[in-house]
Amino acid sequence: MSALIRFARSPEGLAGLIILTLLASVAALAPLLFPGDPLRIAGTPMIAPFTDPSLPLGTDRLGRNVLAGLVHGARASLIVGIAAAIVAVLIGSIVGTLAGFAGGLIDEALMRVVDAFQIVPGFLLALAFVSVLQPSLPIVILAIALGAWTGPARLARAEVLSIRERDYVASARIIGMHPLEIALREVLPNALPPVLALSAVIVAGAVLTEAALSFLGLGDPNIVTWGSMIAEGRAVLRSAPYLSIVPGIALIATVIGTYLLGEGVSAMLSRREQQS
Amino acid sequence: MNSALRLIGRRAISSIPVLLIVVIGTFFLLELAPGDAVDAYLVSIGGGDAALTEQLRAQYGLDQSPLSRLWFYVTALLRFDLGWSVGFNRPISELILERLPNTFYLMGSATALSFVLGTALGIVSGARIGSFRDRLLSIGSLALYAIPSFWLGLVLSVVFAVQLRWFPTSGIETIASGKAGFDRVLDIARHLVLPVSALSMIYLALFLRVMRAGMAEIWRQDFVRAARAKGITRPRLVLRHVARNALLPVVTMLGLQAASILGGSVVIESVFAIPGFGRLAQEAVALRDAPLLMGIIVVSALLVIFVNMVIDLIYAFLDPRVGASERNT
Numbered sequence: 001m002s003a004l005i006r007f008a009r010s011p012e013g014l015a016g017l018i019i020l021t022l023l024a025s026v027a028a029l030a031p032l033l034f035p036g037d038p039l040r041i042a043g044t045p046m047i048a049p050f051t052d053p054s055l056p057l058g059t060d061r062l063g064r065n066v067l068a069g070l071v072h073g074a075r076a077s078l079i080v081g082i083a084a085a086i087v088a089v090l091i092g093s094i095v096g097t098l099a100g101f102a103g104g105l106i107d108e109a110l111m112r113v114v115d116a117f118q119i120v121p122g123f124l125l126a127l128a129f130v131s132v133l134q135p136s137l138p139i140v141i142l143a144i145a146l147g148a149w150t151g152p153a154r155l156a157r158a159e160v161l162s163i164r165e166r167d168y169v170a171s172a173r174i175i176g177m178h179p180l181e182i183a184l185r186e187v188l189p190n191a192l193p194p195v196l197a198l199s200a201v202i203v204a205g206a207v208l209t210e211a212a213l214s215f216l217g218l219g220d221p222n223i224v225t226w227g228s229m230i231a232e233g234r235a236v237l238r239s240a241p242y243l244s245i246v247p248g249i250a251l252i253a254t255v256i257g258t259y260l261l262g263e264g265v266s267a268m269l270s271r272r273e274q275q276s
Numbered sequence: 277m278n279s280a281l282r283l284i285g286r287r288a289i290s291s292i293p294v295l296l297i298v299v300i301g302t303f304f305l306l307e308l309a310p311g312d313a314v315d316a317y318l319v320s321i322g323g324g325d326a327a328l329t330e331q332l333r334a335q336y337g338l339d340q341s342p343l344s345r346l347w348f349y350v351t352a353l354l355r356f357d358l359g360w361s362v363g364f365n366r367p368i369s370e371l372i373l374e375r376l377p378n379t380f381y382l383m384g385s386a387t388a389l390s391f392v393l394g395t396a397l398g399i400v401s402g403a404r405i406g407s408f409r410d411r412l413l414s415i416g417s418l419a420l421y422a423i424p425s426f427w428l429g430l431v432l433s434v435v436f437a438v439q440l441r442w443f444p445t446s447g448i449e450t451i452a453s454g455k456a457g458f459d460r461v462l463d464i465a466r467h468l469v470l471p472v473s474a475l476s477m478i479y480l481a482l483f484l485r486v487m488r489a490g491m492a493e494i495w496r497q498d499f500v501r502a503a504r505a506k507g508i509t510r511p512r513l514v515l516r517h518v519a520r521n522a523l524l525p526v527v528t529m530l531g532l533q534a535a536s537i538l539g540g541s542v543v544i545e546s547v548f549a550i551p552g553f554g555r556l557a558q559e560a561v562a563l564r565d566a567p568l569l570m571g572i573i574v575v576s577a578l579l580v581i582f583v584n585m586v587i588d589l590i591y592a593f594l595d596p597r598v599g600a601s602e603r604n605t
């Protein structure tokens with residue numbers, strides 16, 4: 001409870017929470033607010049914003065409702081951002097825990113794999129991965145996670161190296177727990193909080209990567225994303241720049257919200273550490 | 277100088293297994309692709325009969341087992357041979373070497389700009405933690421961090437290229453302008469202003485934040501209190517004592533971000549139609565040219581390793597302790 005109060009006292013965290021709650025509720029209500037496929041034609045092409053009350057933000061080059069795209073795009077961005085971060089933290093903490101706990105040759109081998117993933121530009125890797133396996137939502141999520149798991153892996157390993165010498169791990173060993181069980185049930189949960197503090201940055205990065213992939217035409221073609229809206233608006237950038245600018249602002253708001261929320265969470269975690 | 281050479285040697289040896297993992301991983305990733313380069317080529321020329329397909333497969337060595345092809349690829353790599361691009365019908369190494377300089381200009385200028393400006397603003401911000409100026413810069417850096425580079429590129433080109441006509445909208449230089457020498461450099465610089473600005477903002481924000489965090493840490497240390505007690509002037513205290521010691525983490529960041537800046541240039545090159553390395557990656561994807569895509573990934577890994585080696589040398593130069601420990605081991 002006191003952790004929640006501490007969180008509420010950090011203005012950044014609170015601001016981030018408000019922004020993200022708004023976005024998440026818009027995303028959740030998208031099918032109710034704008035039922036049907038947001039990619040369908042809703043009116044004449046290129047209606048300027050604020051001219052037609054039934055289409056508040058106007059239409060794009062193909063006559064699609066911009067506001068409906070924006071709302072459905074929030075869904076895609078949040079799903080991809082959060083799912084990719086979960087996958088990345090999951091892979092990263094498992095690999096990091098195993099490396100730190102096993103030590104020796106296994107540690108060495110796993111860390112070289114981490115090095116290899118850090119040396120290849122994550123965006124290039126995602127590009128290759130998506131183009132090889134055809135873009136769909138799960139593939140895009142996996143592709144982004146593939147470039148983002150190394151941070152959590154390094155952090156988890158460092159945490160495990162400090163935790164594994166502690167008494168409760170030694171006692172688990174004495175009562176005869178299987179090393180894998182010790183790693184996953186005793187060490188991992190305690191190594192997790194700092195890794196979780198990192199996850200806001202990963203979500204923000206994943207949202208930006210997804211947008212860049214869809215901008216290059218490598219997102220899931222069956223759903224609206226802000227990146228694909230920006231790319232679509234690019235064709236008429238001179239006459240109707242708002243078509244690219246509006247989804248970009250939504251993107252920026254999402255990343256700022258995520259980042260602020262992350263600051264709030266890490267402030268909460270660090271203050272708890274100081275007390276104990 | 278000797279210790280610098282030894283540092284390079286050690287790094288080079290330790291990056292061999294890493295590079296091998298990259299090559300093998302990429303190879304098997306691209307193995308997953310349905311169809312191969314020959315299929316893509318046949319589609320592009322409107323199909324061909326079975327005999328032609330067989331002949332092409334044999335010519336590119338695609339009829340052999342994956343393992344023997346991997347072996348062939350790795351041994352060819354040792355001779356700096358990256359294979360043949362089916363999409364462009366040219367040697368891959370030639371294509372990549374042709375595109376690399378443009379990406380170097382873009383990445384180099386973006387890195388320099390974000391490093392210099394980010395560190396300077398970080399010093400301004402970290403000089404008085406919690407002041408109005410510090411808060412303003414923190415909010416500004418957060419906003420910059422959140423702006424996707426490709427979107428910023430579009431907005432910049434609408435404002436500065438389309439409306440104000442200050443800078444060209446695309447390309448790396450004016451084609452067939454006959455410019456040479458300094459005029460040509462100036463021309464390229466003019467073309468680079470917008471893409472470099474778009475690419476560097478996100479990293480500027482990162483460097484600012486790391487520099488500020490580093491300074492916040494240093495302020496609490498004893499030697500700062502000692503220096504202050506000696507009555508050193510404030511600018512000298514901030515620059516000589518605090519900022520100087522906070523610089524090392526920023527240099528480390530520079531190496532960590534090398535891969536990310538290279539990845540970011542893929543999208544920026546596409547926005548500004550710069551014929552660079554990143555555009556080549558996108559073209560490889562569009563042409564379904566797997567060998568070319570693989571060559572691009574391997575070369576980018578090599579590039580990042582190289583940049584990290586340079587950063588290591590700078591680091592050893594800035595912090596003598598690193599060099600010393602290197603000599604002892």
